[in-house]
Amino acid sequence: MREYQDYDALGLAQLIQTGEATPSALLEAAIARCEAVNPALNAVIVPLYEQARTLARQPPAQAPFAGVPFLLKDLLAALQGAPLANGCQALKGWVPDYDSELVRRFKAAGVVIFGKTNTPEFGLLGYTEPEAWGPTRNPWSLSHSPGGSSGGAAAAVAAGIVPMAHGGDGGGSIRIPASNCGLFGLKPSRGRIPLGPDFGEVWAGAVQEGVVSRSVRDTAAMLDCIAGPEHGAPYVIAGPATTFAHAASQPPPRLRIGSVFSTPDTPMHADCRAAVEAAASLLHELGHEVEEVALPYDHAQLLDCYLTMYYGETATDLRWLARHLGRPLRRGDVELETWILGRMGEQLRAADFSTAKRDWNQLARAMGHFHQQYDLLLTPTLAAPPTRIGELKTPPLQRAALSAMATLGGIGLLRKAIHEQACINFARMPYTQVANLTGQPAMSVPLHWNAAGLPIGVQFVAAINREDCLLSLACQLEAAHPWAHRRPVLA
Structure with a gap:
């Protein structure tokens, strides 16, 4: 063998x-x-x-x-x-x-x-x-x-x-x-x-x-x-x-393929653009039609409704964990970021979650309209190459502030900062979430x-x-x- x-x-x-x-x-x-x-x-x-x-x-x-x-x-x-x-x-x-x-x-x-x-x-x-x-x-x-x-x-x-x-x-x-x-x-x-x-x-x-x-x-x-x-x-x-x-x-x-080579609100690393350009060239060689397109959905809307779901579902995970453990959850049971995300979710109103879910459906309509013209959407999988270990972790000063707020119960004071940090992290991975919200199949290919x-x-x-x-x-x-x-x- x-x-x-x-x-x-x-x-x-x-x-x-x-x-x-x-x-x-x-x-x-x-x-x-x-x-x-x-x-x-x-x-x-x-x-x-x-x-x-x-x-x-x-x-x-x-x-x-x-x-x-x-x-x-x-x-x-x-x-x-x-x-x-x-x-x-x-x-x-x-x-x-x-x-x-x-x-x-x-x-x-x-x-x-x-x-x-x-x-x-x-x-x-x-x-x-x-x-x-x-x-x-x-x-x-x-x-x-x-x-x-x-x-x-x-x-x-x-x-x-x-x-x-x-x-x-x-x-x-x-x-x-x-x-x-x-x-x-x-x-x-x-x-x-x-x-x-x-x-x-x-x-x-x-x-x-x-x-x-x-x-x-x-x-x-x-x-x-x-x-x-x-x-x-x-x-x-x-x-x-x-x-x-x-x-x-x-x-x-x-196949007719719409390809995104740049986005107005998310920087695309040159390596990732090169990957898409090389893929488009290969697709042309194989007889497919590739045409540059704008991102066919509102990325700001996607990020907003995705993060609303993300916060709310984390809160649900922590409620489940408390039931599973058979006692109230303590701060040390989970990581600081998980605790903070859960607290963010607990602050959401039912109408916030419902509105976000309706926006999911608008994203699905936008992609459905896109597929009337194109068989596939081509993007980089990520907007940047692999990150270094620890690169995306919460910075120490912000982590200390979050820890203090979590202890003192003032998480609402840092809501904007938390959301901004989440947006920074998601800026490196802006293309994948849409398929999760719309329910479409999607694949990453190592080319x-x-x-x-x-x-x-x-x-x-x-x-x-x-x-x-x-x-x-x-x-x-x-x-x-x-x-x-x-x-x-x-x-």
Whole structure:
């Protein structure tokens, strides 16, 4: 057998099917890789080696990914008998006695789950530096962040621990780390992936679950395994005309693509503009029509209604945490920023949240109008290259002021400052949230690396229920401009 890292997930499954490898052998290769590189990365925070070894010794099931090593994100995904902390110190002792529906479907797909990956507290941030576990580092540069909130998952895949890992996306949390780590990341349409039994919707419908992977075909095949409605789901979306794997294998028709090369209110780093320009050139070579367009929605409106949801949902998370702990929440139970965001949410009125949700619908109308003319929207995934560890954290002076206000109960005095800091952070990631609010599928494709050797992804957004269009194009781009051979240099 060639090197474990040379294969994508379907390739590993094929080795098992042909008898060239066993699940136990692949699991031991994954564990060995994890033990070699994870001390530097801090991507895997909960090893589940012995449970996985027991599973790997069983005869492999007849499933697409039978025997393939896999990692779960430590957020939302309940695995019976394994800790689920959601990135929060106060939840470190929680061990669910059930599987979430998504985990049940991952298991049915045949994967061997051997660990859980790092995530920011409650998945709130676009970087992965929780106080409970410490920062995850980017395999391409250990001084840089892999992004978030699926930062641990992306770092693990980029480092060759696994070829594919679970992720979730509420504002770019699959696509941001995919971009920062040189991976493929797809956020499915709203309602495509189950969130039960604990949730019908998360973040008012903004969150969708999925995977990050090195190959497009892995994402497509896993989407076939995990997609579909569950009993009582609030959203039921039409299934694909064929399988997602089949759609990925078919060349796309000539597409009309609107591309954003600059925005009036958000600076775009030259590296990110270069990534979009290179992608547009490649698309032209492949026969597609690419036309520069203005951002087809009001970005200020998007940011305002997204942050309203963000504050309100954080407050809801903290109310849930208090109920779960069976006592009033104390300041030290969560990180300062989480506490402050929750306090911001508690100050919102019902009308504020309702108004913001109506504005979501206006964004969906704007994108619906855009798709009457264009098949896809092309943007950078991010407005800047990967940030350094600690770069987006609250500055010390402001943190001290926030801590004082949190203690004294004067958070209203700093509302403007908090909002401004949030806007500064979101200015680096302004393009991903729209698909979460509108429910559209969107993907980050690793087509560019800057002069410093850091990955720069480009994002494509399709009309709702058009994952087939995205996957078909992604496979075409992957064939024309392969990326799997590009690997960070690690131990």
